[in-house]
């Protein structure tokens with residue numbers, strides 16, 4: 001029986017010729033990742049193993065990004081514990097404030113994920129690196145601890161859904177609209193346990209930033225991982241960011257997919273997910289009159305260069321509507337610097353928005369922009385669950401940076417074409 | 420390795436909130452967690468459960484939050500194995516990692532009622548319904564997963580290596 005991209009990567013890391021859906025395997029890991037929330041728990045479990053060093057100092061990455069720069073004393077103590085552990089274990093890829101970024105923007109940028117890799121991270125959006133043709137998935141803290149100790153993790157080989165992309169996105173449509181459209185179509189459990197595998201001639205019309213955004217939200221459809229076929233754009237990105245060798249896996253011609261969806265990118269409209277689930281989507285034409293209090297642009301979903309470029313393009317020379325707060329937070333220090341060099345930060349700040357240091361901050365209702373009772377935000381993040389960004393009676397509408405920036409100018413959810 | 424016991428039968432989407440309600444998460448003591456296990460859908464569970472008993476449920480068992488407290492509570496209550504049509508992904512991982520055997524077998528689930536006596540062989544994947552005299556085949560655990568379960572969880576397993 002033929003294998004999917006995911007199945008091939010899993011087989012190769014297990015030393016098996018062939019794997020089939022449902023099979024349980026123990027695979028070698030290329031990278032184990034944790035953040036300032038999940039690593040402290042993993043450190044406790046790691047200590048219990050009695051192992052006194054990590055399996056490979058170059059294959060563990062720790063990124064304190066959620067409550068940093070430290071939001072309060074508790075966060076400071078968690079970060080201290082993590083820092084001391086990273087230091088004692090001589091973890092090569094520990095990123096302190098000043099070098100850090102939001103983990104899922106940072107790891108690809110640092111060249112730590114390349115095609116064919118097998119990566120686990122104690123954070124559910126670890127699936128982001130599927131954009132590079134790697135298998136990467138979110139796990140619990142115990143898995144992270146065991147991964148650090150042994151360099152291995154067990155998996156149940158997933159079945160797969162195939163997404164064949166064709167056509168070219170029109171106007172302001174970006175990867176965010178495509179993935180919201182797909183989640184709206186298949187539902188928040190539409191890909192439960194499964195791989196979402198993206199391929200087709202339309203792929204070349206999606207930038208790497210678009211693909212990171214899409215792979216990032218595979219978990220919002222319940223998927224174990226999302227993965228993109230590798231093309232010249234992927235290779236170009238990898239060569240620019242990494243010196244590691246990589247391996248490209250393509251699905252066998254007789255690979256088994258449970259379902260196949262053909263998505264014509266040219267027909268997708270800017271899409272918004274209404275509260276309180278990412279599959280509660282409407283196109284911009286169906287949104288109606290939704291007034292807002294805050295706009296949040298950034299996160300591991302949409303905190304990359306293209307996101308900031310489109311934001312600056314829309315805000316440039318205009319003003320954020322009076323009474324609306326607009327918060328922009330870049331994914332990494334490099335992205336921050338590049339935005340400064342390109343003059344984007346000037347455009348954004350002159351429009352009356354704030355430009356923050358890289359942090360998860362507002363995305364998880366952590367700090368730097370929490371919502372009060374009854375407030376509404378348009379956000380380029382990935383989850384709009386009850387209370388995600390603040391009070392349980394606040395609301396989050398998920399959208400692309402273009403829609404979010406346009407909405408900042410008008411104070412209601414707005415089609416960027418109307419600006 | 421084998422398990423044998425009486426069945427507690429549940430339906431679809433038993434979530435981690437009913438397995439162990441969030442109000443009891445201020446402790447991580449397994450015995451204390453177990454004393455509240457399933458209390459929101461089956462308040463007699465903890466009174467009636469005996470060492471070795473087996474939970475059988477339909478689809479998506481363990482959905483909801485990723486709390487490891489859920490499989491810990493079930494295991495500490497004496498349950499030897501959970502059989503379901505499907506498990507939520509993170510519950511599945513967490514259960515194996517803390518050493519609670521779980522199996523997916525739709526036929527066995529369909530063919531089992533509350534109170535039946537089951538015998539499960541983890542090495543072969545054979546599930547026997549002793550009350551009804553029927554047998555079902557689930558996928559057996561591969562060797563390394565049997566070892567994790569035998570070692571009482573992933574962390575202990577690593578320790579013994």
Ligand code: SF4
Pocket residue numbers: 066102103104123125299300301359360363364381382
């Ligand atoms: S930006 Fe948001 S979704 Fe991404 S890792 Fe941080 S908290 Fe999680």
